Amino acid sequence: MIAVENLIKDYGSHRAIDDVSFSMEKGEILGFLGPNGAGKTTMMRILTCCMPATSGRATVAGYDCFDEPLEVRRRIGYLPERVPLYDDMRVSDYLEFVAGMKGMTASSVPDSVRQVAENCGLSDVYGRRIGAISRGYRQRVGLAQALVNDPEILILDEPTVGLDPGQIKEIRALIKDLSGRHTIILSTHILPEVSLLCSKVVIINQGKLVAMDTPENLGAQVGGSSRLLLHIGGPPEQVETALGQVSGVTSVQRDGTSQVDECRFFVDFDQGQNPRKDLQALIAENNWELMEMRSISASLEDVFIKLVTRED
Amino acid sequence: MNIRSIGLIYRREMGTYFSSYIAYVVIAMFLLVTGYFFYNLLASFSVISFQAQSNPMLERQYNLLNINETVVRPLFGNISIVMLLMTPLLTMRLIAEERKSGTLELLRSYPVSDIDILLAKYFACLTVFLAMIIPTIVYPVLLVILGEPEIMPMVTGYLGLLLLGATFISIGLFTSSLTENQIIAAAVSFGLLFCFWLLSYSIAFVSADLGKFIGYIALNEHLESLAKGVLDSEDIIYYLGLIALFIFLSLRSMESRQW
Numbered sequence: 066m067i068a069v070e071n072l073i074k075d076y077g078s079h080r081a082i083d084d085v086s087f088s089m090e091k092g093e094i095l096g097f098l099g100p101n102g103a104g105k106t107t108m109m110r111i112l113t114c115c116m117p118a119t120s121g122r123a124t125v126a127g128y129d130c131f132d133e134p135l136e137v138r139r140r141i142g143y144l145p146e147r148v149p150l151y152d153d154m155r156v157s158d159y160l161e162f163v164a165g166m167k168g169m170t171a172s173s174v175p176d177s178v179r180q181v182a183e184n185c186g187l188s189d190v191y192g193r194r195i196g197a198i199s200r201g202y203r204q205r206v207g208l209a210q211a212l213v214n215d216p217e218i219l220i221l222d223e224p225t226v227g228l229d230p231g232q233i234k235e236i237r238a239l240i241k242d243l244s245g246r247h248t249i250i251l252s253t254h255i256l257p258e259v260s261l262l263c264s265k266v267v268i269i270n271q272g273k274l275v276a277m278d279t280p281e282n283l284g285a286q287v288g289g290s291s292r293l294l295l296h297i298g299g300p301p302e303q304v305e306t307a308l309g310q311v312s313g314v315t316s317v318q319r320d321g322t323s324q325v326d327e328c329r330f331f332v333d334f335d336q337g338q339n340p341r342k343d344l345q346a347l348i349a350e351n352n353w354e355l356m357e358m359r360s361i362s363a364s365l366e367d368v369f370i371k372l373v374t375r376e377d
Numbered sequence: 378m379n380i381r382s383i384g385l386i387y388r389r390e391m392g393t394y395f396s397s398y399i400a401y402v403v404i405a406m407f408l409l410v411t412g413y414f415f416y417n418l419l420a421s422f423s424v425i426s427f428q429a430q431s432n433p434m435l436e437r438q439y440n441l442l443n444i445n446e447t448v449v450r451p452l453f454g455n456i457s458i459v460m461l462l463m464t465p466l467l468t469m470r471l472i473a474e475e476r477k478s479g480t481l482e483l484l485r486s487y488p489v490s491d492i493d494i495l496l497a498k499y500f501a502c503l504t505v506f507l508a509m510i511i512p513t514i515v516y517p518v519l520l521v522i523l524g525e526p527e528i529m530p531m532v533t534g535y536l537g538l539l540l541l542g543a544t545f546i547s548i549g550l551f552t553s554s555l556t557e558n559q560i561i562a563a564a565v566s567f568g569l570l571f572c573f574w575l576l577s578y579s580i581a582f583v584s585a586d587l588g589k590f591i592g593y594i595a596l597n598e599h600l601e602s603l604a605k606g607v608l609d610s611e612d613i614i615y616y617l618g619l620i621a622l623f624i625f626l627s628l629r630s631m632e633s634r635q636w
């Protein structure tokens with residue numbers, strides 16, 4: 066559906082994208098991850114035909130972004146990073162304008178505008194001037210204009226920035242709901258968002274692609290070991306030594322804020338091993354109290370930090 | 378070219394012109410200044426006419442009692458100068474504002490070609506310009522009521538003003554497409570307009586051939602002949618050609634900008 070081959074983009078002498086290739090299939094949700102200035106927005110601008118690449122090819126829905134921009138634009142909905150909107154228009158007028166610009170028939174415009182406004186939670190501000198609504202609502206209007214004609218492909222640059230937690234949940238649900246029928250690229254700094262939404266992650270750093278995989282595989286690839294958090298009621302020193310002797314456990318760390326008779330421990334063990342049963346048995350044997358046991362797998366955050374700092 | 382997109386952008390632009398009061402303010406100032414000029418021309422004409430009653434020499438010596446020469450032609454000259462000062466204020470925002478706010482990026486992610494965007498904006502600005510120039514028809518109408526001016530030079534004069542304004546706007550559209558800063562857009566279009574305008578001053582100092590050429594490319598020379606009531610297709614082609622040229626240049630500048 067979307068294919069990028071050996072893409073390079075220079076801003077003057079500054080190389081913002083350096084030989085990136087990736088592709089994605091219909092129905093996938095691809096998450097773009099990278100630190101500030103990595104080139105995520107630049108990539109999205111190229112895919113939306115806002116500007117040409119210096120070299121390389123980008124095709125969207127089978128059309129070349131450079132040669133047939135109009136065909137590409139007919140099939141995409143784009144939410145830019147800054148959410149640029151016409152402040153002097155009413156939300157309703159603006160969405161109708163966008164629907165018309167995207168070539169919807171005049172008769173289908175009112176219904177789809179009302180529908181998308183409802184889906185994006187805009188009913189409260191429907192008749193307000195865009196310049197007078199809050200940041201979060203702006204973001205929703207931006208999302209609504211991308212979705213209004215129900216395009217095949219959605220390109221969303223940080224779609225949940227500036228929303229309140231409830232709304233973030235709703236918008237994520239909305240995006241999740243759109244997957245399958247739509248192909249979606251989104252960029253974000255919120256790592257859990259990627260694990261929640263995306264079927265594929267592309268991590269870029271300083272314009273270079275450093276990893277591309279499913280969120281699960283990436284976690285496995287980087288986390289050589291796994292970690293458990295244990296909260297145990299018992300004499301801390303004794304517990305610590307005992308835990309260290311369980312087979313498969315590579316290291317035990319005591320949490321600093323321990324009391325006399327209870328403590329939290331981080332237990333690392335080799336991947337593939339499962340010492341949970343043994344740990345439970347050990348605790349029962351000594352008549353300690355197991356207050357909490359939770360696995361902390363190598364989060365995407367760890368992966369991210371590892372990948373983008375690996376080069377230096 | 379997609380008429381529907383052009384219509385939509387045109388309507389949106391008109392909305393901005395009027396909701397931001399730009400159109401009202403510029404039109405009001407334009408009418409204030411041109412009205413003041415008209416009043417003065419009329420006042421001095423009536424003073425001269427009054428003096429001529431007691432001093433027949435005055436009438437014979439100069440062509441002063443010809444209302445076409447003393448009121449109509451200077452009036453068109455004055456209106457065109459005020460236009461030159463006012464149109465950059467209307468055009469400076471056309472592209473620069475949207476480039477700065479980023480809405481241009483979003484607009485260009487819709488299936489609309491750059492030429493549609495430019496034409497829509499051009500015609501929106503032209504409409505505001507018409508709204509600015511049409512009320513000035515009151516002045517010649519007053520002259521017709523009060524005196525007996527020739528009608529033809531006034532009709533062709535207005536055609537000239539219209540073409541001149543349309544050319545100013547295409548130049549302003551071009552300068553606005555060069556930058557994201559409205560002040561720079563306005564400054565550059567003032568500069569370009571004045572240059573085109575003042576070119577005719579150098580005709581006297583250069584060789585005859587060059588003078589002829591300069592006379593041809595100077596903006597105001599063509600207005601002169603139209604204001605005299607001479608309808609020459611060459612003048613009309615000159616203005617239309619310039620308009621097409623600057624719209625084309627704007628298109629190139631839109632396409633080549635990589636921001």
Ligand SMILES: Nc1ncnc2c1ncn2[C@@H]1O[C@H](COP(=O)(O)OP(=O)(O)OP(=O)(O)O)[C@@H](O)[C@H]1O
Pocket residue numbers: 076079080081099100101102103104105106107108146636
């Ligand atoms: N218009 C521009 N002119 C020159 N350099 C630019 C321009 N836009 C971006 N850059 C540079 O290109 C690089 C990539 O920028 P980009 O905006 O794509 O990063 P990003 O990954 O979207 O960052 P963020 O997470 O902060 O949004 C940066 O180093 C930036 O300085």
Ligand SMILES: [Mg+2]
Pocket residue numbers: 105106107146222
């Ligand atoms: Mg960005």
